[in-house]
Amino acid sequence: MFRLSRLCLGRDCRAIFGRFVLLLSLVLAPPLSARQAAIVIGNDRGGSVEARLTTLRHLRNSGTRVEIRGDYCLSACTMYLGLANVCTTPRTVFGFHGPSSEIYGIGLTPAAFEHWSQVMARHYPEPIRSWYLSVARNRTMGFYSVRGSDLIEMGVVACSTS
Numbered sequence: 001m002f003r004l005s006r007l008c009l010g011r012d013c014r015a016i017f018g019r020f021v022l023l024l025s026l027v028l029a030p031p032l033s034a035r036q037a038a039i040v041i042g043n044d045r046g047g048s049v050e051a052r053l054t055t056l057r058h059l060r061n062s063g064t065r066v067e068i069r070g071d072y073c074l075s076a077c078t079m080y081l082g083l084a085n086v087c088t089t090p091r092t093v094f095g096f097h098g099p100s101s102e103i104y105g106i107g108l109t110p111a112a113f114e115h116w117s118q119v120m121a122r123h124y125p126e127p128i129r130s131w132y133l134s135v136a137r138n139r140t141m142g143f144y145s146v147r148g149s150d151l152i153e154m155g156v157v158a159c160s161t162s
Contacts, residue, residue: 038065046075049099049116056123059083067159068092074143081151082123087159088148095143096136107140127154 039059046052056079059066066080068088073080074095080086081094088094099116101108108116117137121129128151136144152158 038067041066041068041073041077041080042070044070044073044077046077046095048102049076049079049120052076052079053119056080056083068148069159076120079120079123081128081156082125087157088151089159090147090149090152092148094146094148094151096132096146097139097141097143098137100140125155128156 059080060083063085066083066086068077068080068086070092072093072095073088075097078094078096081088099108099113099120100106107113117133120137121133124132148156148158
């Protein structure tokens with residue numbers, strides 16, 4: 001059996017024991033990200049798919065709840081819909097379009113277009129994924145606007161009103 005007295009070796013046992021308890025609590029505590037409140041997404045214009053992938057990976061690993069509550073969620077913002085712990089409000093408008101270059105109006109090569117379409121589609125639940133691949137990705141200028149209420153009918157969880 002382990003004895004604290006063996007650990008002390010003539011030192012102040014209370015100080016060592018206090019450090020031991022602090023270290024043990026840090027090791028056994030859930031990660032800070034798992035304890036944080038839900039994050040609320042509001043009026044997100046999208047941006048780089050690659051940058052969004054990093055955010056999505058972090059949120060997926062931490063289990064953080066994501067609530068899409070803004071007036072709009074456009075482009076790469078729509079990729080939040082694939083998280084297991086996401087909800088939206090009926091009034092939020094989602095803007096879907098196909099991948100494009102960082103320079104507005106400049107198209108991607110067919111191979112790059114296919115690659116990034118598939119990357120984005122993997123972050124949508126069915127039936128949104130199938131619709132995106134057959135219809136929405138083909139719009140590269142402007143958006144297909146879809147209300148949160150329509151997505152809720154398709155299986156996305158509705159956020160509580162509180």
